[in-house]
Amino acid sequence: MLTNWQAKWIWGEGEESPRNEWRCFRKSFTVPAGEGGSDGYSLRITADSRYVLYVNGTQVGRGPVRSWPFEQSYDTYEIGHLLQPGESNTVAVFVNHFGVATFYYVRGRGGLLAELNDSEGNVLAATDATWITSLHQGHHTRSSRASCQHAFAEYVDASLWDSAWTGQVYDTADWTSSVVLGPVGMEPWIALKPRDIPLLTEEIIAPVRVESLAKVKSFQVTATLDVRNAWIDGSEDHANRIRFLGYAATLIRSTQAGQATIGFFQDRECLKALSLNGEWIDSAQMYGSAPERYVDIDLQAGDNLLFIDVSSDIHTGKLQIGLYAEDDNVVSFQAPAPSSSELTSEWLRIGPFDAVELLDHQHVRTLDWEHPAYLEFRDKVRSVEDLRAYQEWIKPIDSKYVSEVDVFVLSVWRKENIRYAVPAQLQNAVIPHAEAAIVPVFEGYDTEVLFDLGKEYSGYLSFEVEADEGVVLDWYGFEYMSGEYRQDMFGLDHTLRYVCKAGRQRYETPIRRGFRYVSLTVRGAQKPIKLYSVNMIQSNYPVAEVGQFTCSDELLNDIWEISRHTTKLCMEDTFVDCPAYEQVFWVGDSRNEALVSNYLYGVQDILKRCLRLVPGSSHQTPLFADQVPSGWSSVIPNWTFFWAIACAEYYEQTADEAFAAEMYGHIQFTLQHYLAKIDDRGLFAVKGWNLLDWSPIDQPNDGIVSHQNMFLVHTLRVGARMARISGDQAGASSFDEAALNLETAINEHLWDADKLAYIDCIHANGRRSDVLSMQTHVVASLTGVAQGDRKAIIDSYLVSPPDNFVQIGSPFMSFFYYEALAKLGEVERVLGDIRHNYGMMIRNGATTCWEQYPNFFENRANPDMLTRSHCHAWSSAPAYFLGREVLGVRSLAPGWTEVEIAPVPSGLTWAKGSVPHPAGGRIDVAWTLDESTKTIVLHISYPESIAVRASVPEGYTGIIHETKLALL
Structure with missing residues (x-):
């Protein structure tokens, strides 16, 4: 791998960090005759903020992956097959600099770095003053800010800029020389790191139908x-x-x-x-x-x-x-x-x-x-x-x-909205290679065509049309509609205004969006336009569909499928919370997402990348930020605790001791700062965002919050385990002692003997909470804080939730509830809760898992608004628990070298599926149960390198058929 760089950071004249600037770069060079068209030509590239790379007019890739500016990530592409020996070749790069901090970008400055080397390491092209540049005149910099999480919406006028600028031959008379900013290692990009995950996928998805046609006024x-x-x-x-x-x-x-x-x-x-x-x-x-x-x-x-x-x-x-x-x-x-x-x-x-x-x-x-x-x-x-x-x-x-x-605003509010039956020919717009669909024009009105992709996707909108110059195409994507109700996505402006040039034209947006439905509003047309295609280029972390699950309950099958699809959509260059509203790597969310992904895909590089990004926030806070890399310096203590827990679970999944030792140093660092906030009662008290669940539990942003203290006990014990793996026995003993002391203080100060329950909190003014919640008791059970008689009492609450307790408000919290129930052997209750809550999603047309259950605080004013985000991977718990409990596949040793296969039927008569093994291969399970004879037939296959303990459920007799698969 090349490590030295001859390239320099470059940009154009003007501001150091311009707002929403779209800039084009080109460099032409000659490949000696007899060379090219082969492996060995690698192009390394990165940019601040995002780039799209072209070689001789062919789009090669986009990036970079999100990273802290002080350890900027770069990509490498093999491009020999695109080069033409003996001729002039051109590298073109389209760079968008945000100019504002977001929830996935820390503001740097405009910059591009690229270098093309042959197989011997010789430089064919490297960014310097010989690269020419121009502002992209068609991309308007004054488009609306999309949200605090994102940068900007998109407004492009195709009549102002020739899309042929990426090709080999192009008139660049008006372009200028690039400005050299400095060498590799300059601020803010102090260090460069090679991309540590594969390139993301790009799959063309066509709509399944035209949902509606209307003439509108706004x-x-x-x-x-x-x-x-x-x-x-x-x-x-x-x-x-x-x-x-x-x-x-x-x-x-x-x-x-x-x-x-x-x-x-x-x-x-x-x-x-x-x-x-x-x-x-x-x-x-x-x-x-x-x-x-x-x-x-x-x-x-x-x-x-x-x-x-x-x-x-x-x-x-x-x-x-x-x-x-x-x-x-x-x-x-x-x-x-x-x-x-x-x-x-x-x-x-x-x-x-x-x-x-x-x-x-x-x-x-x-x-x-x-x-x-x-x-x-x-x-x-x-x-x-x-x-x-x-x-x-x-x-x-x-x-x-x-x-x-x-x-x-124009897409959401319609003074008039007169709908028409969709003509058969207009449905051609969703059929690949069909004749052009004709979009009608209504005098005095604009025309709205609404497309349905069938389910939500995440990626890049593309379309091909034929229209007159100046015709405006306004595109607006959203997640959910039901009958006449359309849930508009307030707080997010991921719209695209495209002003047509004359004739037939295709456009592919460089901005990622997530939606199921997308409306096209045609404005200013004097005659019908021709629409040749509308597509979503679905983009996600590359995964094989290794994990599978089906059973005798079709509802559970549907729920497993929406959980699978949701998880995949939320695997980008990190795990993200959702593909639409935020696209943010929320640290706590990713712990649960990773466990689900383990049972679906078995890939590990994406999780390793996520875990490594978190300590980079130490320059913002030693408590580590709750979303990274981000311009929002924010801490949710539980999210830091979940990160440490996820580091230990990564070790359990992979047995990677070197990585465990690497993460232990960071865990030790942040836990020491958390322990500094233990008060004179021995409890953890902090002023911050003390969140666990979107529900009316008593979790003030200042004071002693019970669930936070309990998770800290568990995290300290995780720290002790990571210390032992890393050979730090003294550190392990110290964390074990701190965990025991905190556990003792919790049971002394946060237990209400009269109510036989843990209170939610002690407020900063000393007032003891009078709120009791399922959340606090789930955490007490799960973390082992409650022992003996107290544990028996709170476990009874989990099995039969008291009416006077605050109930669980989000699928995220349900994940921990299911973990606690599974530890108690209450798998049938897990499935019952899944059927109830996720079945409600299915009945309301869900194709992905919702962020919230209905009637939470953000949507109480609108009964039609069932949830905020309709695709949220922190909610994908069923894909994990159906594989782990119903199929019964569980790891017993780090790296899954020992595995238990012990199905828990829970009222089902059959189930089958697969779970990926982290070292490769998969574990296949199929079982059929005869309740009348209390017998079960269990078929399993697995790699011969692992030790398997297979058993039938208690109270049943059966036959186990095993197949060991040889390794290459």
């Missing part, structure tokens, strides 16, 4: 203001929450007097009240269910002064607004006053009057909601002239913070 004018970055200087550098006070101002210019509707669509952010022509309207006077808020207004002819109180507690901090006027009225947003600034903007920023950055649900001081200037402004400003008295607080908003259009 707002005449929309705008999105990035309030966070426009108001709070330096907020691009992190993704932490911010609380602030301020106003936005604009003029609504109306060609005539008349009625209008203003709509707001932000997810509980940036809208406290608004004022039109001096009259304040509080949010309580608006209609619509949050986050959709509407107000009907009367516009006067000419200019109407609009103030919006945008004060709030924000992550994304985005103001989304739409304006619809009746009749033939033409409306627009205009600058409220002339400005001496060189910036031109239709919007003014007023404030911030006060601001606080929030870290881990803490802040250094309280926001001054009584700030005099903030209050006086609302009371005294009624006109443009009144603004002059507040010039010190007023600044024009740079146009880069104001999006040119909000496609999400």
